[in-house]
Amino acid sequence: MFVYYLPFIVLIFASLLCVxxxxxxxxxxxxxxSVVVSVLSIIILLKTTVSAGYxxxxxxxxxxxxxxxxxxxxxxxxxxxxxxxxxxxLLKRNxxxxxxxxxxxxMLFSVVVKNLGLIWVGIExxxxxxxxxxxIDNDEPAIESAWRYIIIVSVGLVMSLVGVVFVYGACHTxxxxxxxxxxxxxxxxxxxxxxxxxxxxxxKAGIFPLHTWLPDVHGxxxxxxxxxxxxxxLPVALFGVYRVLFSxxxxxxxLYAIVLGFLSVIFASIFLVNQxxxxxxxxxxxxxxxxxxxIGLAISDKYAFLGAVVLLxxxxxxxxxxxxxxxxxxxxxxxxxxxxxxGMVERLPFTAYSLVFSGxxxxxxxxxxxxxxxxxxxxxxYIKFGLFWVxxxxxxxxxxxxxVNYKVAxxxxxxxxxxxxxxxxxxxxxxxxxxxxxxVIIFLVGVxxxxxxxxxxx
Amino acid sequence: xxxxxxxxxxxxxxxxxxxxRNNAFVQLIGYMIMENSLFFMAGYMFPDLPxxxxxxxxxxxxxxxxISGVVMKLREGSVSEVVDEFDEFRG
Numbered sequence: 001m002f003v004y005y006l007p008f009i010v011l012i013f014a015s016l017l018c019v020x021x022x023x024x025x026x027x028x029x030x031x032x033x034s035v036v037v038s039v040l041s042i043i044i045l046l047k048t049t050v051s052a053g054y055x056x057x058x059x060x061x062x063x064x065x066x067x068x069x070x071x072x073x074x075x076x077x078x079x080x081x082x083x084x085x086x087x088x089x090l091l092k093r094n095x096x097x098x099x100x101x102x103x104x105x106x107m108l109f110s111v112v113v114k115n116l117g118l119i120w121v122g123i124e125x126x127x128x129x130x131x132x133x134x135x136i137d138n139d140e141p142a143i144e145s146a147w148r149y150i151i152i153v154s155v156g157l158v159m160s161l162v163g164v165v166f167v168y169g170a171c172h173t174x175x176x177x178x179x180x181x182x183x184x185x186x187x188x189x190x191x192x193x194x195x196x197x198x199x200x201x202x203x204k205a206g207i208f209p210l211h212t213w214l215p216d217v218h219g220x221x222x223x224x225x226x227x228x229x230x231x232x233x234l235p236v237a238l239f240g241v242y243r244v245l246f247s248x249x250x251x252x253x254x255l256y257a258i259v260l261g262f263l264s265v266i267f268a269s270i271f272l273v274n275q276x277x278x279x280x281x282x283x284x285x286x287x288x289x290x291x292x293x294x295i296g297l298a299i300s301d302k303y304a305f306l307g308a309v310v311l312l313x314x315x316x317x318x319x320x321x322x323x324x325x326x327x328x329x330x331x332x333x334x335x336x337x338x339x340x341x342x343g344m345v346e347r348l349p350f351t352a353y354s355l356v357f358s359g360x361x362x363x364x365x366x367x368x369x370x371x372x373x374x375x376x377x378x379x380x381x382y383i384k385f386g387l388f389w390v391x392x393x394x395x396x397x398x399x400x401x402x403x404v405n406y407k408v409a410x411x412x413x414x415x416x417x418x419x420x421x422x423x424x425x426x427x428x429x430x431x432x433x434x435x436x437x438x439x440v441i442i443f444l445v446g447v448x449x450x451x452x453x454x455x456x457x458x
Numbered sequence: 459x460x461x462x463x464x465x466x467x468x469x470x471x472x473x474x475x476x477x478x479r480n481n482a483f484v485q486l487i488g489y490m491i492m493e494n495s496l497f498f499m500a501g502y503m504f505p506d507l508p509x510x511x512x513x514x515x516x517x518x519x520x521x522x523x524x525i526s527g528v529v530m531k532l533r534e535g536s537v538s539e540v541v542d543e544f545d546e547f548r549g
Contacts, residue, residue, distance in 0.1 A: 090532070117511030121518055128521040131529065141544050143532050150526055151485050155476055158492045161515065162469065165496070169504045174511065216547050277546065336546070 004044060004055055004112070007037045007069070011105040018098035026094035027080055030101060034073040037104075041069040049455035051177060056114035059451040063309060064111040064239055067316055070437075071232045072104045074430050078324050079224045081427040085331045086222060090138040103129040103228070107236045116174040116197070116247075119240050120157070120164055123204055126233060127153050134221045145213075145220040152213040153204055160200020166193025167248075176247040187250075194248040198257055201244070204237035206287045207294060208264035215271075218283035219336070223327020226279060230286045230323060231316035238290060238312070242297045257298035262393070264291030269396040272403045277336045278329070281407060282322050285362050288400050289315045289370075295393075296377040304380025306449050311373025313448070314441040318361035318370060321434035325355040328427055329411075338407050343416025352412040354431035359408035361438050363401040369441030465499030468492075482533060486526055493519055 014033035018026045045066055050057045057065075079100070083093055091099065106129055110122025127150065135146035164174065170190035171179050203210040218226045245257060268288035275281040289311065296308025328351040333341050344352035361368040374397065382390045468491060475488030500507055 115508070115511065117508065118514060121511070121514030124515075124518040124522070128518065128525050131525045135529065135532065138532075141546055143529065144544065145547070147482060147529050147533065150522070150529060151476065151482075151489060154489055154522060155473065155492065158469075158489070158496060161496055162499075164511075165500045165504060165507070168507060172506075174508060219546065280546075 001050075001052070003040065003047065004050060004057065007040045007044075007065075007108055008105060010036050010040070011101050011108070015098050015101040015105070018094050018101060021092075021094060023093040026097040027076075030076045030097045031080075033101065034069070034076045037108075038066075038069040038073050041066045045451070051114065054114055054118065055112055056177060057112050059453070059455045060239070060242070060309065061111050062455075063313065063448065063451060064236065065108060067235070067313055068104060068107050068111070068232050071228060071316060071320055072100075074320060074324075074434055075224045075228045076100070077426060078227070078327075078430045081425065082222065082224055082327055082331075086136060088138050090136045090142075091132060096133070096136065099129055099133050100228075103133065105129075107232060110236055111239055114175055114177065116167060116176055116179070116244070117164055119176075119243060120161060123201065123237055123240055124154075124157050126236065127157070127204075130225070130229070130233070133225045134217050136222055136225065137220065142220045145216040149213050149217045152210060156200045156203025156210045158200070159203075160197045163193045163196025163198075163200060166190075166196060169193070176243055179247040180249065190248060191250055191253060194244055194250065194253050195256060197244045198241050198253065198260075201237050201240040202257075202260060202294070205234045205241065205290050205294070206264070207260050207290060208267055208287075209260070211264060211267075211287050214287060215280045215283040218286065218323075219277055219280040223323050223330070226283075226326075227320040227323035230283070231320040234286060234290050235293070235312050235316065238293055238297065241294065245298055246300075254298045254300060258295050261291040261294035261298065262389075264288070264294070265393065265400075266396050269400040269403075272400050275403070275407070276338060278338050278341070278407065278411065279323070279326050279336060281338070281404060282319065282326065282362070285400065285404055286319060288397075289319070289362065292374060292377055292397075296373070296380060299377075299380045299384055301380040301383060303376045303383075306445070306452060307373045307376025307380065309373075309448055309452060310369055310441065310445055311377065314369030314373060314438045315362060317434045317438035317441070318358045318368060321354055321431040321438065322358035322362055324427070324431040324434070325351045325358060328431070329355070332421060338411060341411045342414045343418060344412045346416060347418045347421055348428075349420065350428035350432060354428075354435050356408055356412050358431065358435045358438075359405055361435060363404050364397065365401070365405075367442075368439050369445075370438070372442055372445060461502040462499055465495045465502065468495035468498070482530060486523075486530070490523070 010033050014029050017029045045062050106122050106125035110119050131146055131150050135143045170186040171182050206214040265288050268284045272284045293308045293312050296304045364370045364374040378390050472488045472492035476485050
């Protein structure tokens with residue numbers, strides 16, 4: 001039982017040690033804590049499922065814990081080299097690592113708790129701990145985007161708090177395992193409350209009606225922060241949506257979530273066509289992927305659910321690789337525009353190939369795990385709604401695929417007369433590693449299914 | 459149940475304040491109006507909300523207002539008080 005609390009204790013100690021004014025100590029402690037938390041997450045994966053006290057850890061939460069710890073590890077490794085390129089940082093380096101550790105702590109907290117109110121508290125805590133990390137570039141647009149992040153996400157989360165209060169009024173408990181067993185006495189109030197909760201958590205996940213903060217923040221935050229936001233913060237918020245959907249279990253609520261997912265795929269694909277800035281382009285691609293995952297989670301079908309989880313895991317590694325690569329591009333070219341980046345293959349060979357492969361991966365090209373995930377979700381849509389809606393979905397996925405990969409290929413393979421400047425070092429190695437992992441996921445689908453269905457590996 | 463109507467009206471007023479102004483201070487005040495009236499509603503309609511949840515919400519509120527204060531302070535130095543359009547944030 002104690003092992004389940006151990007990652008929290010490690011992270012709290014790591015954050016406390018980061019208070020001391022020593023950059024190398026903070027970096028060392030963060031690397032150490034991320035390695036320890038990753039090992040602990042593997043140990044938790046091998047243990048049984050738990051439902052006791054404030055904890056509720058089933059198969060999906062275990063996968064989320066492993067995902068969070070691994071992305072945390074790669075983000076810390078990438079930050080070590082990347083932070084040298086930030087010219088006038090808002091926070092000193094030890095405070096950067098302090099906030100990063102607290103941010104990971106709050107995300108880990110919100111995927112393992114049992115109480116709906118505490119899930120809300122965890123997701124709101126991620127806003128508080130990450131707001132200053134967004135503004136670390138310390139110029140006008142960065143601070144402005146941090147402010148937009150705070151106000152839009154908090155207003156969305158107030159809506160979901162209204163929903164939590166309504167759910168409590170209908171069920172007189174906030175324990176998600178008890179809500180699932182309850183006879184639905186006050187059906188209308190429960191439905192109203194859960195719709196509010198889903199909309200509010202979806203704000204944090206970048207789902208359609210309140211997604212407007214996401215491109216601004218991902219476009220302006222530094223590369224490691226964009227990566228950790230896109231690859232694990234948004235899935236953690238979707239995990240909250242999943243908890244509500246499956247404990248309440250009303251059909252019209254599932255339909256509402258599916259409609260939101262469809263709308264975000266459609267809007268993101270349309271906006272992707274005309275993007276001029278590469279980081280914003282990947283941000284819209286995140287919205288599109290989150291819409292697909294929400295569709296998969298909301299269709300209560302075995303295959304679609306498996307597809308959603310595979311897409312979530314594989315997208316996390318691919319998208320973090322994409323954002324790390326954009327960080328390397330920004331350091332050399334000093335511009336965020338697609339049109340001004342030329343000839344990356346000659347100038348930055350490792351980054352160019354990791355950007356091309358991760359661009360293929362995030363849009364669901366065949367050799368990567370995302371392809372299998374999107375295929376399974378499309379199969380779920382086919383079973384439930386018929387061929388027409390699959391074709392609509394596929395059309396917009398193809399639009400997204402073409403617009404992302406056309407721009408990435410133009411950045412990478414156009415000719416220029418610059419010499420090679422990239423050396424083999426950590427910042428070139430981490431994105432390649434992550435995009436490889438997103439390919440390896442395709443061999444682990446059987447393991448993921450076993451964890452989801454049985455709760456553990458036998 | 460009728461007791462809930464006034465808090466819900468105030469929540470909507472807070473949302474209106476957030477979406478209709480482009481001054482950051484007024485937006486923060488609108489957010490705080492929303493939170494206040496939410497506590498008002500929870501206390502009126504469902505007074506037995508679990509203690510740990512209420513404590514967590516309060517802690518989050520404190521943290522959020524502190525962080526907003528820091529960001530406000532930064533904006534004073536760099537961004538003008540009225541939110542302008544940035545070229546980069548279009549589309």
